[in-house]
Amino acid sequence: MKAQINDIALAYADTGTGLPVVFLHAFPLNRTMWAAQEEALSSRHRVITIDLRGHGESDAPLWHYTLEQAADDVRALLDHLSVPQAVFVGLSMGGYILFAFYRKYADRVKGLILADTRAQADTPEGRTGRFQMAQIAYTQGPAAIADLMIPKLLSPGTIESNPTLVQNVRSMIEGNQISGIAGDLMAMAERPDSVPLLRQITCPAQIIVGELDVATPPNDSRLMADQIPRAHLTTIPGAAHLSNLEQSETFNQIVEAFVLTCAKT
Numbered sequence: 001m002k003a004q005i006n007d008i009a010l011a012y013a014d015t016g017t018g019l020p021v022v023f024l025h026a027f028p029l030n031r032t033m034w035a036a037q038e039e040a041l042s043s044r045h046r047v048i049t050i051d052l053r054g055h056g057e058s059d060a061p062l063w064h065y066t067l068e069q070a071a072d073d074v075r076a077l078l079d080h081l082s083v084p085q086a087v088f089v090g091l092s093m094g095g096y097i098l099f100a101f102y103r104k105y106a107d108r109v110k111g112l113i114l115a116d117t118r119a120q121a122d123t124p125e126g127r128t129g130r131f132q133m134a135q136i137a138y139t140q141g142p143a144a145i146a147d148l149m150i151p152k153l154l155s156p157g158t159i160e161s162n163p164t165l166v167q168n169v170r171s172m173i174e175g176n177q178i179s180g181i182a183g184d185l186m187a188m189a190e191r192p193d194s195v196p197l198l199r200q201i202t203c204p205a206q207i208i209v210g211e212l213d214v215a216t217p218p219n220d221s222r223l224m225a226d227q228i229p230r231a232h233l234t235t236i237p238g239a240a241h242l243s244n245l246e247q248s249e250t251f252n253q254i255v256e257a258f259v260l261t262c263a264k265t
């Protein structure tokens, strides 16, 4: 499905009925990374997955991207779908967008799942790395980005033993346009520090992290769990950064339990 949102076509899937659960994907993937969650949860909940601006089947305009703009796209899509409030699940960049979303639209948030993400802004070295990656995308294309990113997204064990999953992740990355990849890199490099926001997050929150996550390591999750007043942290053994793909059953159980808790409040 596609909707015209903030002057671009935004692709999404909207499956099932019940309490809406909105999933925001990682960089540089797309909404299909949530296929296992959609399948497991949509018989009991309304599951909405979104191709963020610049990804998958959504438009990838060539211009300046911000995470606040991505949050505005999500809000406008939820207005279009008549969803006043939802539980939100954001993994990595999806989590960064949730901080931007919470800053502006806290009343739309019934609960937050922050998976394999961090509240801190980029370091100066991190920002330089974003610039370098954008140049690689521009000169060598998305396949070079897949080569760079896969070892950061998946555990060595998954890369060794699950070629189907590796190929799935590679296809998602290679399906992106360079304008979207570079736009996201700019947006992530410019994102503000969200640590001061953490104490102001008053809704229920579930933090999830793969124990082997090197991109946003478990210490970053501990910081969020320590500072968000109603947060609970769960570490998933055997998973790295894309914990929802590497250990999907465990991830789904955590999400399901959290959504049921939110439904009762």
Ligand code: MLT
Binding pocket: 025, 026, 027, 028, 091, 092, 093, 094, 188, 215, 241
């Ligand atoms: C992601 O998975 O969204 C990225 O690794 C986030 C980042 O590069 O900071």
